Amino acid sequence: MSAHAVTASTARTSVRLADGREIIYFDDAPGQDRSTPDRRDLPPYAPAAELRYDVLHGEEVLVAAHRQNRTYQPAPGECPLCPSHGDHLSEIPAADYDVVSFENRFPSLGGPAGGRCEVLCFTSYHDGSFATLPPERLATVGRAWADRTAALAKRPDVEYVFLFENRGAAIGATLPHPHGQIYAFPYVPPTPRRMLAAAERFLEEHGRCLMCEVVAREAAGPRVVAETDGFLAYVPEAARWPYEVYVAPRACVPDLPALDAARRDELMRLYADVLRRFDALYEHPTPYMACWYQAPARTKRDAAHLCARVYTPQRTADKLKFLATSETGGGAYINDVLPDAAAARLRDL
The missing domain is CATH 3.30.428.10 (HIT-like)
Incomplete structure (x- = not known):
């Protein structure tokens, strides 16, 4: 893991996961130690999404076949968005967190397609929801969204930053843990x-x-x-x-x-x-x-x-x-x- 960068005034810490992906901790207040290393043995991160164009509809289509192998409805105690503890090593190395954003391990963008996909977790509490977040956490989520929008919009391969949340198995959410996603598109979506x-x-x-x-x-x-x-x-x-x-x-x-x-x-x-x-x-x-x-x-x-x-x-x-x-x-x-x-x-x- 590389050296971490901390912005104390905004309670923001950027570190790297075992495969080189960036993870950013957004804390409700400064002073948290986010230097816990990622102890997993992961292959190097290599996004493989493709951007294709549908000439009949005049719209772009992303092809990301590697997403067929993404985590789907994990068993209790195996959630990849819960904090790491004991032998359970998740996407978040810390033992607890407030809000965290990290590069998606199974992205729809990146690589040949350009752009970037991030997962943003609203809380470490697995059974919570966005609607029940306290005011200080809502403020942290808003700060994180604004931070990621501004930072990703500066990338030369990004034209549009799209923040979203899918909640519930009925609409296809694969993980029940309260979280959303950020798609930094290399084009403006339809x-x-x-x-x-x-x-x-x-x-x-x-x-x-x-x-x-x-x-x-x-x-x-x-x-x-x-x-x-x-x-x-x-x-x-x-x-x-x-x-x-x-x-x-x-x-x-x-x-x-x-x-x-x-x-x-x-x-x-x-x-x-x-x-x-x-x-x-x-x-x-x-x-x-x-x-x-x-x-x-x-x-x-x-x-x-x-x-x-x-x-x-x-x-x-x-x-x-x-x-x-x-x-x-x-x-x-x-x-x-x-x-x-x-x-x-x-x-x-």
């Missing part, structure tokens, strides 16, 4: 690319930010879920999923690094509030997907407006919405739940 194109057209035609316009309109309507002075959580008028919420600043902000610490903490508290409402929908934890749309690293930043999106396929307590042929083949989404009713339910929760 969905944010379409969103940016719509924002650019609106800016050119009206001279105003499209998301600012949407947030102002939704703030006065029936689909507000929760709000603070600086941010709004709402169900979109044309929601595609049974329960779907956007969380956005009321004023133009391109990405998380553009927020000061106080505003970022305010956003993180509202975001966690939304996740708690999702978890209160049913008697079991609600599976969900959550992602953050930010400005690209270098282009079209003037039209971008930071927002988070949370959505679930759980349409009733015992029924899931599956994306059928109309959605996957035709791109025509059909929602079984009235967005106004979904907003009212989430608001009441």
Whole structure:
């Protein structure tokens, strides 16, 4: 393991794992010793993802065949995201941690494809969740996300930093430990690319930010879920999923690094509030997907407006919405739940 770098003022420590991958500890407060070495015997890290182009759809496709061998629903006590202890040597060498981000051992990017994939663990507590994190931990996660967004956006092989979380086996999460991922793409992915194109057209035609316009309109309507002075959580008028919420600043902000610490903490508290409402929908934890749309690293930043999106396929307590042929083949989404009713339910929760 190489010498570690510590930034005491921000409680940030960068070290290396046994195979050369970077791991970064983000602590709630400075002063933690993160020099514990990785005692595993691992082969050198060699990402093998390929980036290919689908000429019929005009979209990029990542091919990462090595991911077939990634860890899937490990047995109790064998979680690779729990701290290392005794003979259990995990991806995190430390005996405990607050928030940690490390290069994914089974990445969808890197190597010939360019870019980088990171796993970001929200807590060392295996049975926890993002929604139950205390305020100081929410602040640390927000700081980590802003740090990684800024650092990865500086790489010459990165055009877009995408933060996301998959929670629950129903939507394909392979590890139950509370964590998200960071994909630093060498291109702007199709969905944010379409969103940016719509924002650019609106800016050119009206001279105003499209998301600012949407947030102002939704703030006065029936689909507000929760709000603070600086941010709004709402169900979109044309929601595609049974329960779907956007969380956005009321004023133009391109990405998380553009927020000061106080505003970022305010956003993180509202975001966690939304996740708690999702978890209160049913008697079991609600599976969900959550992602953050930010400005690209270098282009079209003037039209971008930071927002988070949370959505679930759980349409009733015992029924899931599956994306059928109309959605996957035709791109025509059909929602079984009235967005106004979904907003009212989430608001009441």
